[in-house]
Amino acid sequence: MDARQRSSPETLARILVIDDEPSLTRSIAALLQAHDRLIETCGSVAEALSRLNASAYDLLLLDYRLPDATGLAVMDWLISHERRESVIMISAEHSTDAAIGALRRGARDFLLKPYTADQLRHAVNNALAQRQIERNQRQARQRLESSERMHRYLVENSLDLIYTLDVDGRFSYLNQRIESLLGHSRSTLIGHHFSEIIYPEDLERARFSFNERRTGRRATSNFELRLSRSQTMEGKAPQEPVTIVLNAMGIYNRDDAQAPAHYAGTYGAARDLSGPGHDIATRQPHHDPLTRLPNRELFRDRLDLAIAQARRRKGYIAVMFIDMDRFRFVNETYGESEGDALLRAIALRLRQSLRKGDTLTRHGSDEFLALLPDVGGRDDARIIAEKILDAFRQPFSVGDSEFAATLSLGLALHPEDGSCADELIQHASVAMHQVKSTGRDAHSFFAADMHANYRQRLSLEHEFRQALSRQELELHYQPLVSISRQRITGMEALVRWRHPRHGLVAPTRFIHMAEDAGIIHEISRWVIETGCAQLANWRQDHPDLRLSTNLSARDFDHPELDLSISRALSRHGLTAGSLELEITERLLVENGERISLRMQGLRNLGVGIVIDDFGSGYSSLTHMQSCNITRLKIDRRFVQDIKPAGHHPVVSVLAGIARGFDVQLAAEGVEHKEQLHALESLGCDEMQGFLFSRPVDAEEATRILDEYRHPGLPGHLPPPALTFQLSP
Template sequence: MTFPQHIQPSQARILIVDDHPLVLSGLANILAGRGYIIETADCGLEAVRLLNTSLFDLVLLDLLLPDISGLEVMDYMHEHHMDVCVVVISGSANIDNAIGALHRGAFDFLRKTFPKEELLKTVDHALRQRWLAQDNQRLNQQLQASEKIHRYLLDSSPDIIYTLDEQGHLTYVNDRILPLLGWRAQELIGQHYTQLIHPSDLRRAEYALRQSTEKLQTTRNVELRMQSRHADSSMRLFSHELMRMTLPLKADDSPNTSPRWGTYGIAHDLTEHQRIDALVAHQAYHDILTGLPNRALFKDRLTLALLNAQRHHDMLAVMVLDIDRFKLVNDSLGHDLGDILLVEITHRLKAALRGSDTLSRLGGDEFTVLLTELTTSQDATQLANQCQACLRQPITLNNQVIHVSASLGIALYPEHGDTADELLKHADVAMYHQKANGKDGVVMFDTPMLQMGAEHMMLEHELHLALTHGELEMYYQPQVDAQTRQITGTEALMRWNHPLRGLLGAGEFLPLAEETGLIIPMTDWLLQAVCKDLKAFNQVGKQTLRMSINLPPQYLDRGNFVEKLQDVLRRHGLSAAQFEVEVTENICIRNPLNAIEQLHTLRRLGVRIAIDDFGTGYSSLSYLHKLPLDTLKIDRSFVMAIHADDSISPVVMAIISVAKGLNLHLVAEGVETETQLRTLAQAGCHTIQGFYFFKPMPKQALLLTLQKN
């Protein structure tokens, strides 16, 4: 006999049950010779015990047993769902026993007079039948598992999968249709596809289906809208991939029946893709924070407006608006509140403009406006003033009142340019011109502004060269004790020996240095130059001279100023106690915690700390008492207001009171007259700096002055 490939004869286990020892041993010997694994039982109860403890493929069962009958053993096997093939062997000719055994599922019935060959043939056939049945059961289980996986994959697909017969009726649809369209798959079987397609797309659907079944092409793609039962949408757009498929034969079809063609379809939902595409398209041309048109969309609208203005000989204007000191607000309040402020500014500007105007955000705190339908240039100026006025109203964010102003520049078509780039450039130049002249205002573009802008760029380039060409020089203005008239200290002031413009004061180039970032390498140079000069001053002075240096906020923010100062002092053999660092009140607005920490570190080194131009910035007494201060400097603008002995301003008196209350040293800047000197000294300010005693002077001049003093 040929066994299945995965079954070996030696693997077949056979139980022989008979109460005659000779029959039992004879059958065992015969079957063992064929390689079967044999176990025996001489009664029914022993057979039941073995069936419960071992697995068998075949049982040779005698019906007449001393305790229970073979039929009862078979009943027990049936009740306990034992999957074992049974061949009955009996010496009885009772037909009822044979019928009873066959009714109980016996494979065959053999009388004990059977020849050896018949026994072997029956056993072989029984085992083969059993193993074929097991193979068939296993294949059925695999098929069911495969169908289950296939069904799971279809129902788990993100797409709707369906089949149509030749008339267009649905023969299958997966469960994905329920969450997408609200239909249950079962209720659609047998329905025509037109029930799902939007009426406006029916003709296109009919054409696509006809092409997919009549043509030999493998697939056809078409976009169709499908009806939805969901309350939030009446239809959704799907991309349908249609494929030709052969329908199965019907029961009454003959083998020669021509094949019938149906459709296999996959519908991919495009609704989310549409939403994402629309979002991407919107973000490509709009500012994400404010929702305003960005630079690309603004230029597109400006170009179209220019074409229309050229055709009808109209006037239009481009306005560039920049928020003044926005970086200061951003640094002090944080970027999150800075963004909220920009959104509030956007709302206010929209309210101030007309519906025909286009407001755009170019980035950061810079906005542009396209003004159309203008009659005169005054119309543009009036709208600009409206924008400025709406921004001047206080804004409350996070329980803090903020005052905002803006610098605005305007360029007119056709007076100031006839292209989008020209108008934007000229409006931008006008805006920066306003910023350079005090901010918080509106200015119309004028051609000379271009020359000023070019000069600004040239000055920046020349300032880069000044560092490498050695054009920077330190000047010093002594600080004098009002009573002894002795020099007690000096303030270091940077000058630029410009090759063409001559000697330039700090106010003419330091703001540009701060704007371009050159202030960092320039302050590095200042530290080296001042320490070198101070070493020379120490050699001629009768007492130790205190050196005051101005420290820009950007330099303190970098975090390594202390290390740099320690290094240069060590190399020149100088004491930190000779240095006084001057900072402005605004240093605590940028990053107060970092500023306070840095200043405390300097103080621990022995460096004195002074607040320069006190009273002119964003004063905050809550921060002032946290700073490790030694000196307050009264700004020259307050000193210049003193014209008589009794004309000292209340602000100066308040500053002097603050200094006395905090036990701080006072220095008055810009003292030029005897009256100013006497008035300040009587009020309690005894250290004077100004033209009354000394103008700023180079190193050699100060050396001579120290020798005389």
């Protein structure tokens, strides 16, 4: 029996419901019916295997008890045939054996009967979404590998001369373009000083440009220079130079995670301008070489002229600040070559959306400015902005990839929003950031109150960037208590910002800011370094004490994560087992394969891995065995639900799963003795929460450790003082 919905076969998510109760399978099919799903049903293991032999499915809803075998037989068949179908096991049995058996075989989720319609829909939606994420990740890896091969090929075969210099100005790399452009053998130039190919009359000009040490906007950009040909180059007079336009920047490395970056050499790209047929826009110093748009200097000249003309005519002009949403993701996922191709396509579509006489410039890596002279006012400018946003509803095709690009547009009008170029650009930028803070893919006109809010946000971000160097960050520590041993076994390190005016700022106000600003890695390194230093001091009197701290998703993208942790431990004479890193269950589920690989490297170091907020879904368990998880920490929401003398089915199941996977169990958010007793009865020995202590600074944490160095009273409770007097 099939429940089919209108959609093309290629886009359908195929779901097979396996249950021996026809009325139940019909209700499930009706409940899950959607335009993008095809749902089939069957009632036995034999029929299910027959269906699977004939077709592939995206998801199986599998009953544990079937007439001819358990649902585990179907999962064993999937494993033996190396199939990729996702499975949600459904069971009326409340024992943990069924859940563990299914999850060890790779089930996405485990639902207990009776379940609600919302629970079923949520589990199915999550499983299909995770399957799509994994499919996208496989495709992204393939594209990344292809992009890396293509990048190497493009660099080596580029029409531009591409080079790197060491710190002494000697060539460390040259692509093969050097031979056709100048007639030099690159093998003979490697290790030689760059001055050997500079035209003598330009040697002084090249001294600080070809050997550029600066980065960012101060680096060499569109700099015209002449190079010397080889004396033996056929068909060319040796004295005839080659004119190039040069872009170069310094390369900086860190030998140590805590050390400042040091100059390691120069990267440069030189384009030949001497031959006929080159586009005039490429040769002119007033155009961006990537997009061939007017550069900022030319844009500024035209804006100043438009302001002067508007004053004479008593008319309006508008400046539009255009930012591409989430462009960093494109560069990080697909590489700079595809990112550059996408920027060129965006520039072309923007030009086509503007009027004749408007000026467009590339203002930053993924930012553009548009000058709209002679507009009738806000309504005219709004029409142009909406036309641009409509044009970007269509995705971009770049190579074999398709990108959906959205924009955030901010507009400022002369004379009401600014009397000079700087004010108009700044106010358009403020309006653009207002759009980004309220949802993106829209436009907004500047308003005076935006400026105050934007300056406040910028001020806070600027202050936070300096918080680390000003030593305004500090760690607070919350004890982890072993009930059976009646002592403190660990401390969780929690970062706080001691703002000079606002006082103690919680991480919820600045962690996302640190991630957006790209400085979360520095914060995490500081937390680990400072925490390890404090732990080394504590372990002189408490040799078994361990430290735990949290990591964000961005930390796992940093290539030196393992190295910085290893160095911090070594620097303070700590064993790897004395440190535990906590990640949220959601982070593991959403980034499973990528995160799992990094966690395996950390476990190989000996560092412990803790799943924080455990219990929001069983999906993370599919990664637990490969990651060799140390500890599960029960989500505080489930601890809060514990009632005196009540049944605690969720916590009981979580405790059973921990036992089944042979991992330790902890709980956070413990505030009452009833919660402590219930958790202890279920085999949870380590606890954390306000019942024992709030997070406190290092001095107070040291006092707590020293006061409760030894077990106090017999019985199952920690010493009364520990239970009731540690909370400030």
